[in-house]
Amino acid sequence: MIPDRIQWTVERVNDRGNRVQNSYIHGDRYQFDFDDAFRGQGWQQLDTVDDASYFGIWTHRDRLQVLTFAEGDVTLITAPTAEAYNLEVQAIFAFHDVAPGYSMVDPGDGTVTRVFEDRARHLAREGGPHEPG
Numbered sequence: 294m295i296p297d298r299i300q301w302t303v304e305r306v307n308d309r310g311n312r313v314q315n316s317y318i319h320g321d322r323y324q325f326d327f328d329d330a331f332r333g334q335g336w337q338q339l340d341t342v343d344d345a346s347y348f349g350i351w352t353h354r355d356r357l358q359v360l361t362f363a364e365g366d367v368t369l370i371t372a373p374t375a376e377a378y379n380l381e382v383q384a385i386f387a388f389h390d391v392a393p394g395y396s397m398v399d400p401g402d403g404t405v406t407r408v409f410e411d412r413a414r415h416l417a418r419e420g421g422p423h424e425p426g
Contacts, residue, residue, distance in 0.1 A: 295331070295360065299367055309380050311372045322349035322362045336360070339382075340410045341389035350389070352382060354417040359385065375417035382415050 303315040318324070323346065325331055326338065331351075339350040351360045357378035359370040372378035393407035 295369065301369070307370070307381075309372075309384070310377050311370050311381055314369045314371075316367045316369075317365050318367055319365060321346040325349065325351060325360070325362060337415060339385065339389075339412070339415055340392045340394060341385075342392045343389055344392060350385060352415040354378070354415060357417055375419050378417050379419070386412055 299316045299318055301314040301316050303313075305313050307313050322344075325336070326349070334353070335355055336351045336353050339352050341350060347362075347364045349362045352358070353360075357372040357375060359368075359378075359381055361368045361370075370381055372381055391409050391412060394410050395408050397406045397408075398404070399406070
């Protein structure tokens with residue numbers, strides 16, 4: 294569920310054939326991160342090296358949607374098919390480097406282990422929406 298307070302003001306179709314809606318809301322990305330209804334509906338944060346209080350990306354592979362927050366600008370992309378959605382998400386993968394979810398340092402030898410998100414979890418199954426489980 295995208296917060297009701299968002300009023301979409303611009304609509305267009307991008308070069309991948311997906312509907313793009315834009316709006317603006319005051320605040321930071323945490324209004325999405327800590328919104329239980331938003332996360333409870335299946336939205337997943339897509340981790341990038343660009344994540345900050347003023348920037349974030351979330352995907353919903355069942356609804357074939359991508360939501361981006363950048364300094365108050367909110368963009369919702371809705372794909373007509375799983376294939377078009379996956380092309381959109383893969384374009385995001387290509388543009389935004391993956392950030393480690395967390396890093397661990399071995400105090401004995403100083404070895405650093407970085408654990409990264411499995412980005413495939415953001416992709417929809419071709420031919421239909423993803424079914425949990």
